[in-house]
Amino acid sequence: MSANKLPRPEYPRPQFVREQWMNLNGEWQFEMDQGCSGKARGLQKDDIQLKQSILVPFCPESKLSGIGHTDFMNAVWYKRSFTTPEAWLGRKTLLHFGAVDYETEVWVNEQFVGTHRGGYSSFSFDITNALKQGDNIITVYAQDDNRSGLQPCGKQSTAYHSHGCEYTRTTGIWQTVWLESVPDTxxxxxxxxxxTxxxxxxxxxxxxxxxxxxxxxxxxxxxxxxxxxxxxxxxxxxxxxxxxxxxxxLWQAxxxxxxxxxxxxxxxxxxxxxxxxxxGLRTIQLDGMAVRINGKSVFQRLVLDQGFYPEGIYTAPTDDDLKRDIEISLGLGFNGARLHEKMFEPRFLYWADKLGYLVWGEHANWGLNISTAQGLSQFLPEWIEGIERDFNHPSVIGWCPFNETWDSRNGARQDNEVLRIVYETTKAIDPTRPVIDTSGNFHVVTDIFDVHDYDQNTESFRARYAPMAEGGEVFNTFPERQKYEGQPYFVSEYGGIWWNPGQLDQDSWGYGERPQSLDEFIARYDGLTTTLLDNHSMFGFCYTQLYDVELEVNGLYTYDRTPKLDPEIIRAINTKKAAIEE
Missing domain, CATH: 2.60.40.10 (Immunoglobulins)
Structure with a gap:
């Protein structure tokens, strides 16, 4: 991407559009601050030049940023100038950030205008009183420590290298920065x-x-x-x-x-x-084992989407890349996705709305210790911001604040009250959508009961869920830690088949043994997926995953979005009529 071309130029908030706005993406000054000493050294002062330049909104770890530094960065600084349009004089000016990871402080013309904590939600400041005629200077400082246990960081690696299902980190600004002119009222x-x-x-x-x-x-x-x-x-x-x-x-899938x-x-x-x-006009109802959209039982053919890009990491290189991921998924016969361990940007949800694509909103809870109430204070404010920002999107058909809340490294269990309070708060803010308290484990109070199951043997996989198909006992992965209470049920992670033909990277991985041929891969995919489609007590599935991410090579497409097999083969399997559909 050329530095002379404005990156990500589209309007960043498509459900709330005003005419008078200014995109601040592009080249900014940049400097790493490993000692978090920049304020003491006066980097917030306008006459201090930062050492490097960066292409915003791409994070400094990414190739597209022009930095490509993938080691830990304790803190980073940004700085740029802008001129307020004459038409904005006498009005208020709001400074918006799509997302900055993690704790942000902002100055305009050396005047402090605000702070924000959270790496995924959007925020803004009224900077009217800090502005002056002519050039104005914005300075941004962001601290980020995803090894602290005190911040949600999703799939960002807590080790130097990417490993397992932890990938390249994102620090600082990673979504569009923009100005908006509004009247006093x-x-x-x-x-x-x-x-409806x-x-x-x-x-x-x-x-x-x-x-x-x-x-x-x-x-x-x-x-x-x-x-x-x-x-x-x-x-x-x-x-x-x-x-x-x-x-x-009606808005429908x-x-x-x-x-x-x-x-x-x-x-x-x-x-x-x-x-x-x-x-969009759209309602969601839970009815026995069915999840009804506009009164109709719709089998949710979901795929796991982690929102990573080879050159942009957390940030799609272009708006078309966001749209293309949805089109790839639809082409495979899926009708939606779990947006996994990341709050996706509003432009993705816009395309989901436009293309009739079902999505579950999820936070990036991994990395946050929730074994005490302190985890609640670190999690809940940002989660509330995310719900309120994305509430109006018809494509969002449910919320899932947590994913796999495993016991912490020291063996401390999740504080069940943290999950309960987050669930109750989510329902209070949005009573119109179902809420999964924690996908996979360990459920405390939930509208949907889901499990994760990466069994690669199609026969044992089918036998495990056969009693459910006849109205019998449901499969519970952790009966000693969670109780099934009659909720709608689905397998929200399965498959993950290790299939990377032609790739010899010794560090790559997937679930189970690698199939020895394409035919074996297809037979395994068909056997696992048909088991779930044929089950009268299953309202959906979520296959892991849409595309590879770095070393995790269990996608149906490669990381650069190249299909690994004819998409029509997967589409034919995914679009079989489900037993629960009417």
Missing amino acids: YISSFRITPD ENACIHLEAKFNGAVNGLQFTCEAFYEKKTVGAVSVICGGSSTKLTLPLSETH GSPNLYDLNIKIVSGDTIIDSAVSYF
Whole structure:
């Protein structure tokens, strides 16, 4: 990627779009700070030049950043200048960060504007009072220690080298940095709750500034035709309304009907603030062993997607790469994904919305010690930010805050209250979606009961779940640690077949013994997958995984997204009718 071409130029928040914005991606000054002494040395001062340059939003570990430093970095610094457009004068300016790993401090023109903790959620600061005419300088400092046990870091390696299912780390800025111009009184956030039974949406908006007596208006469109409009008088810092729709078009897997939405704050004929969005009409219900989407039992043919890229690590090189991963998955006959050990960026969810792709939102809990209540304070604030940011996406059909909460290295068990509180908080924020407390193990309180099973023997795999198919006992991987209580059930990780033809890397790995031929691979994939499709008590599956990641070579595609076999072979298996489907 050329440094002269603006990387990731697209609007970063596609469900809440304003016209006046500025992308700050591109070349920034950069410096590593292994001693975390930069503040004492005055690196936050505008006249101090940092030692290197970096291409934002790519992390310094990545090739695309121009740095490619893959050793641990305790702290990093960024700096760049920008000029505020004249049209923005007299308005507020917000500085947005898609994600920065992990603890961030920000200055504008040497004035401290804020701090944020969390490597995956988005955040912003009002920098209006720090601005001046002409050039302005932003300075960003980020500390990152994924070996501390005090921060969620997902699949980032805690050793120098990548190993097992821990891969190259991400430090500092890894999503788009951008400016937004807003009036003194503006819409700060909104959430949309679809109501298919009553052909409407319920919308709650929050405001910044004085809105008393002003009107808040919403207008919905379907294929450019107005299908609903409503206006209410604002009486405080937030308001709620119901927007009836004259036409009902449901958002479904493979049939992504979307409505456009205009929202405004107005005073008479004067528009104070406005933004455009979109939404989908979609409901989720649990019904016995079935998970119903818009009242229909839909078998969830999911694949594990870890969101890694050879040259960008956590950051897709282009927006098209995000879209392409979904298209690859759909081409294999999957209808969705577990977004694994990472909060994916809003642009990925946008393409999932547009392409009718089901996704489960998950946090990057690995690396965080949750054996005491301290883990809750490190986890919950960022998780809440993620839920609130992604709430409006119809493609998100469930939340899974934790994955495989194994006992810590010193043998301390998970604090069950941490999982319980996170579950209850998630349900309080979003009562519309099911929540898995921890995927695989160890369940405490959960709407869905799932297990991970990497048995490679198709006969023993089928025998294990045969009683369920007849309405009998379900398979519980850890009966001494978790109890099944009649919830909908699925195998949310299976397969992971070690298949890397033509690759001789001795450090690479997959699950089980490598098949000796393509035919053996296909037979194993077919046997494992058909077992789950044929089971009347199984509402879905999730195959590990869509593509290889570094040394883990159990993907259906290679790390550079080259198919390992004819995708139509996998598609034919995945799209067989499931027993639970109607």
